[in-house]
Amino acid sequence: MRYRLKLLLIAVSTALSACAVNLPQPDAAQLVPQEPSWQAATPSAVRLAEQKAWWxxxxxxxxxxxxxxxxxxxPTLEFAQARIREARAKAYSAKSYLWPTIGATATGTRSQNELVSSPSYITNNGSVGLxxxxxxxxxxxxxxxxxxxxANMQAREVEWHDAQVSVAAEVANAYVALRAYQAMADIVAADLESRNRSLQLTQDKASVGLASPVDVALADASSADSVAQLAEMQEGIDSSIKALVAVTGLSEREVRxxxxxxxRQLPQPLGFTVTSLPAEVITQRHDIRVEAEKVKAAAADVGIAKVAxxxxxxxxxxxxxxxxxxxSLELNGNTWSFGPTVKLPIFNAGRLKSxxxxxxxxxxxxxxxxxxxxxxxxxxxxxxMVKLNSSNQRVAATLRSVAGYQKQQDATNAMWKAGSASLFDLEISRRFLLTAQTKQISLQREQLALWIALYKAVGGEWPQHPVNQ
Structure with a gap:
């Protein structure tokens, strides 16, 4: 009879274990973007590369x-890896509840009680059990x-890959900023050298009465202005180096x-092809994948609440x-017990339902x-993509602007040396050229930064290494 009861309990538990509660599932229409294709024009570049091998x-x-x-x-990646290990440990811990828990005990005591009997006896007790x-x-x-x-573990792993992409983008942005400041510093340094030559020539002319003190003051102010701009560029270089030191973990000496x-120039613009289907791009974004795993975890919580x-x-x-x-008395014996326990929630004042x-x-x-x-x-x-397309147009226009102002500067400089143009005319043409050149570099830096931003926006791809077990 006992064995039949045991078999019946096992059969019932096996049958009921298949009666799992239904977990909620979102509709398919809730998971995809409303627009079937991009409304903005896909940006183009002179050079294109595969997204996975972009860097x-x-x-x-x-x-x-x-x-x-x-x-x-x-530290960002190490923190993400630690979160993965924590989530993995918790997931394995939950799996262990599907199996029986077995424990062992061993006790031993030696006692004497003089209040019960006289003479008192020393009693030794010992037991071993499972x-x-x-x-x-x-x-x-x-x-x-x-x-x-x-689902939580998967979310943590996705966050780790997202951290890789973010760190790569941060390094690239700091590097692009550094090269931009270096390129502008070289332009300003060359311009300063030209202004100093003009200053020296103006001072020589003034010494023989061919230039006025006003012209000397203008040339000196122009030189000082260029010195200030060069100091500003150097500040940008040093700040970018500090940023690279912080994100790479290398010493400043190694970075320099x-x-x-x-x-000392900006990298050439490099783009990649963006797929025409937003749904394909969105599903590879790390933040979207994290939110999807959160939906799974929330559905599991509903199942747990139902089971309660x-x-x-x-x-x-x-x-x-x-x-x-x-x-002189000695006792030996075995004890055992076995049985099921059924628990049924009857009254909890609506707590479980809530x-x-x-x-x-x-x-x-x-x-x-x-x-x-x-x-x-x-x-x-x-x-x-809108900003990048606009940036491409502005860069192209600025290149034309620089070419035009360079021709004007060359012609004005030749006329000034020949005495047919004033120093004031020379300074105006020089300022126009310098402004156009620095604007060109700023726009090219912005163009590269927007490609990096688009790389992150579509999910990015960093060569993925196994996460530490």
Whole structure:
């Protein structure tokens, strides 16, 4: 009879374990962007590369070195890796609840009680036992909890990859800023040299009465203005180096040694092809994938809350071997026990139902946050493409502007030396040229920064290395 009861309990628990609660699922229409294609024009570039190999296609050894250094030791990445290990441990912990728990005990005592009898006796007691318990996952509550923790682990891994992309973008932006400041510093330095020659020539003319003190003052003020601009460019260079030191973990000496190996100019613009389907781009964004995992975790919480309102079944068993010695009396024996425990929530003043409703509300919030993030992602990509297309047009126009002002500067300088143009005319043409040149570099820097921003906006791809186990 006992064995039949045991078999019946096992059969019932096996059958009920297949009756898992249904987890909520969002509609497919809730998960995709409303627009089937991009409304902004896809940006173009002279050179295009595959998105997965974009950084290598820059063909800049200095940038490659800085990128690799930042990926090797970075607090942001180390923090993300630690969160992955924590989430993985929690997920494995949840899986363990699907199996029985077994424990062992061993006790030993030696006692004497003079209040009970006279003469008193010393008593020795000892026992060794095993006990086991197993909560049957009747409704899939444990598996739902495991699913939620696995979703959390997946979210942490996605965040790690996102951190890689963010760190790479941060290094690239600092590097681009550095090269831009260096290029502008070289232009300003060349301009300063030209202004100093003009100042010296004006002073020579003034000494023989061919130039007025006003002309000397103007030339000197022009030189001083250029000195101030050069100091500003140097400040930008030093600040960019500090930023690279912070993000790469290299010493400032190492960073300066690296950047000294490359040309003091901006990298050539490099683009990539953006797929025409927003849904494909959105699904590879890390923040969208994190929100998707949050939806899974919220659905698992709903399942856990539902299971809490249903009956639960646990099995418990124990066996013990004991021994007792008192004077000449010696006792040995075994004890064991086994049985199921059924728990049924009867009255809890609506607490469990309220918790289920709260879990359902959190699931709906997670779906809404996913939808909101999708809209933000589409907007970010669209706006970045609009800015990039505008930047491409402005760069092209500025190149024409620089070429025109350069011709004007050359002609005015020749006329001034010949005495047919004033120093004031020369300074005006020089200022126009310098303004156009610095604007050109600023726009080219902005163009590269927008490509980097678009790279991040569409999800980015950094060569993914295995996460530390």
């Amino acid at each position: 290598g296609a820059w063909q800049d050894p200095v940038l490659d070195t800085l990128l690799n250094a930042a990926q090797q030791a970075n 006990d086991a318990s197993w909560e049957i996952d009747l409704w899939g509550g444990i598996r739902a909890a495991e699913q939620g923790l696995l 040694a690296q950047i000294s190996q490359g040309a 309102r249903l009956p639960s079944l646990s099995l418990f068993g124990a066996i013990s071997v004991g021994r007792q010695e008192t004077s 918790e289920e409703e709260a879990a359902q509300a959190r699931f709906e919030q997670a779906v809404a946050m996913y939808q909101q993030q999708v809209r933000f992602a589409v907007r970010e990509v669209e706006q970045t």
